[in-house]
Amino acid sequence: MCDQCLGRLFSKQLHLSSNKFLGKKLKKNYISKSKCYVCKDLFCNLDHFLKLMLDLSSNYEFQTYGVGIIIKPSIVDRDDFIRSKYKLKGIDSIKTDIAKELIKLFTKKTQKTLDSFDPEITFTVNLKDESCQLHSKSITIFGKYVKSERGYAQKQTLVTIVLVQDVEFVIFMVFLNLKV
Ligand SMILES: [Zn+2]
Helix, strand or coil, X not given: CCHHHHHHHHCCCCXXXXXXXXXXXXXXXXXXXXXXXXXXXXHHHHHHHHHHHHHHHCCCCCCEXXXXXXXXXXXXXXXXXXXXXXXXXXXXCHHXXXXXXXXXXXXXXXXXXXXXXXXCEEEEEECCXXXXXXXXXXXXXXXXXXXXXXXXXXEEEEEEEEECCCCCEEEEEEEEEXXX
């Protein structure tokens, strides 16, 4: 098993935050030549996915982001097998751990904030086919006419626009509410 996967199995009980560091300690610096049984050395490749996230988001202005992970079912199966075989409860799943690692790396690079509930942009990182998608939340802009002369109608305008690509905006809905 790799340092990251081994450490993850015990870090919660020991209240430690670095799975990799703990895994290394537990292995007493023993270096295995074979691939990790659980993740097949996926954690060594996270920089590639970080780069995809950085490239994709470089043209967006945002403060908050979320991350979703897609991995091969066989990895989830092996992770479940190890956890049930050794009756390990309350530990992070491999999917959660991959997301945590990517969030750590992305936040460090960009200083953006993770928001799992209502992020401005969401990455879907697909480790199966080594791709990444970005979805941006619709942006709502409120505009208001100011009544400058008597006799003119005062209008309240609500325009919702959706960010389609880097610079392309599409008017999604225009709603006029007349008030005299
Ligand atoms: Zn591993």
